[in-house]
Amino acid sequence: MFLQIAIIVTTIKVFFIPFYYSTDFEVHRNWLAVTHNLTIDQWYYDNTSEWTLDYPPFFAWLEYGLSHVAKLFDPKMLYLTNLNYNSNMTVLFQRLSVIVLDLVYILAVRSCSKLISNGRLFVYMLLVTNAGLLMVDHIHFQYNGFLYGILLLSISHMIKSNFIQAALWFAVLLNLKHIFLYIAPAYIVYLLRAYCFMVSSEDGLHTPWYSFSIMNLIKLACTVIVVFGLSFGPFLDHIPQIIARLFPFKRGLSHAYWAPNFWALYNFADKVFQVAFTRAGVIKAQPQASMTGGLVQEYQHAVLPSVTPTVTFALTFVMMVPALIKLWNLCADERYRALSFIRCMIICASCSFIFGWHVHEKAILMIIIPLSFMSVLGVEDGITYLMISTVGHYSLFPLLYPKSLVSIKLFILLSHCGIGFSTIPFLYIAKPKKRKRFLRLSLLTDAETVYLYGLIALFVYENMIHTVWGLNKTLPFLPLMFTSVYCALGVIYYWIYYYYYFLTFNLSGVPTVGVVNLNRYEKKIH
Structure with missing residues (x-):
């Protein structure tokens, strides 16, 4: 079944090859040309295209390696001046590379699914068929699947207490794409506490003991320094x-399209x-809608205080x-600390x-x-x-804005939701009780259900x-704003819900790998 699922999903990806692709397609084509034609001391200076190289060195080397295969498909895609080049062979190569x-x-x-005794196949299917990766990588065009594969390899080693690996x-991963700095604090706290301090409490009941290992700290530091040295060493002057x-x-x-x-x-x-x-005449009318003009640029808020990068960094860290404090304390019990790390990383x-x-x-x-990995390990x-x-x-x-893709993206989302909603409830209850209210989604409250159904109204x-009312010309970005705002409400609700759970849970009620927590469904729903 594992192989069959992989083959089916890969076949679907192949069918997506001729579909629409975004400007990210040209971004990566240009990076192929930059790394193939220029010496490494020019990679991060070249501005022939507006899509300059802005990923860490390991990803630049990946593009360099791919460029030598690309020239077998169509050498013209590697010409620096061939901006927006998209021959059929170029499209085929870049899609196949993903x-x-x-x-x-x-x-x-x-590797991760093998660590789970209950729901192993389901977790594998949930991750391999991830709707976001299908839309972002294989239609929009990016290489997120490869990057998240390396993240999952790291997580699997963390669960097995292979800390150095x-x-x-x-x-x-950080030297492939620096966005993963977002979760670096969880890694730092966990590795220091669980590996360098060697915290242990075998039964989880007695006072933990601590034994700081300077040797472990040195091994950890050397591992990280060597990787960063290999990555940035050739670019020391740059x-x-x-x-x-x-x-x-x-x-x-x-971003031009607001993240939710x-x-x-x-x-x-x-x-x-x-x-x-x-x-009301309090302020003057703005000549243009700066925040909803579809451009990536700096802008000032009209009424509320404008926000600086320093403010966002400080707020994020706080x-x-x-x-992070909770994770530090949870490392005392070896049975739960690995999954506590993953939960903290998610937060x-x-x-x-x-x-x-x-x-x-x-x-x-x-x-x-x-x-997705955690979904089978606790209600x-x-x-x-x-x-x-x-x-x-x-x-x-x-x-995926082209109208021709509406049915495709809807099918991808509904199929993935169908897998989750038809399977996850059965992991926590042997036989779901008949719903007391019409169309209420299993495991969710009435309010949560109504909110998700609201996405249907938003889609319509x-x-x-929006087009029937003739607003597509006068207010073209209004649907984008509605989507961002409505989805932001759900994302922030989830964040509060999950954060509260992480900070307040009792270890006696928290599952470990291979053990599903069955005792909270009644309390949650009934």
Whole structure:
């Protein structure tokens, strides 16, 4: 079954090859050309294209390796001046490169699923068929599957207490894509506490004992330093330029399409105040809608205080601190600490997504993918997964904006939701009781169910009503704003719900790997 699922999903990816692709397709084609034609001291300086190289060195080397295969398909795609080149062979190569690199993800998913005794096949299927990866990587175009495969390899080693291997893979991941710095605090706290301090309490009842190991700290530090040395060593004279490329703070608080986070609500509130105060004559009318113009740029809020990168970084870190303290304390019990690490990592990713600077909507996958693994290990994890996967994957719909893709993205989302909602409830209750209310989703409350059904109304408005009312010309970005704001409400609700669960749970009621928590469903629903 594991092989059959992988073959079926891969076949679906092949069918997506001729579909629409975003500007990210040209981004990666240009990076192939840059790394193939220029010496490494020019990689991070070249600006022939507006899509300059802005990933860490390991990813640049990956592009360099791929470029030597690319020239066998169509050498013209490697010409620096061939901007927006998209021959059939170029499309075929780049699509196939994503599919082939996804083998890393599939193998990592298999490695993680082996650690679970109950729901092993389901977790494998849930991860391999992830709706977000299908939409973002194989239609929109990116290499997220390969990157999340390395993350899952690191997580699997962490669960098995192979700390050096876990740190190694995570260091490699950071040097492939620096967005994973979002979850680095959880790694730092956990590795220091569980590996360097060697905290232990065998039965979980007695006072833990501590034995700090300077040797373990040295081994951990050497592992990370060697990886970063291999990555940045050839670029020692160009590190300031690389840092400037990796962290371009002038791109503004929000992406052109607002990610569904706190700043989407903040921007929306500012727009409402702007309209109200303009009509009241308190402020002058703005010449253009700066935040909803579809451009990546800096802008000033009209009414609310403008937000700086420093504010977002400080807010993000402050929000992480309680979870990191909780993780530090939970490491005393070896039976629960690995899964506590994953939960804390999910929360760190959530804090960064909700409060971070210039967050991309695709970063929601950093929450959904680890939570997919956790969904079979506790009813609260399962409930949270059903909520955030539905809302998070729906929030990716605007990335696939061509009308020809409406049925495709809807089918992908509904199929994935069908797998989750038809399976997760049965992991926690042998025979679900007959619903007392019509169409209430299993494991969810009435309010949660109504909210998810609200996505249907949002979809109908975006794809039908907005055009019928003739607003597509005068207010073209209104559906995007509605999607961001509505999904932001669900993401923030999930964050509060899961954060509270993590901070308040009792270890005696928390499952370990291979053990499903069955005793909270009645309390939750009835």
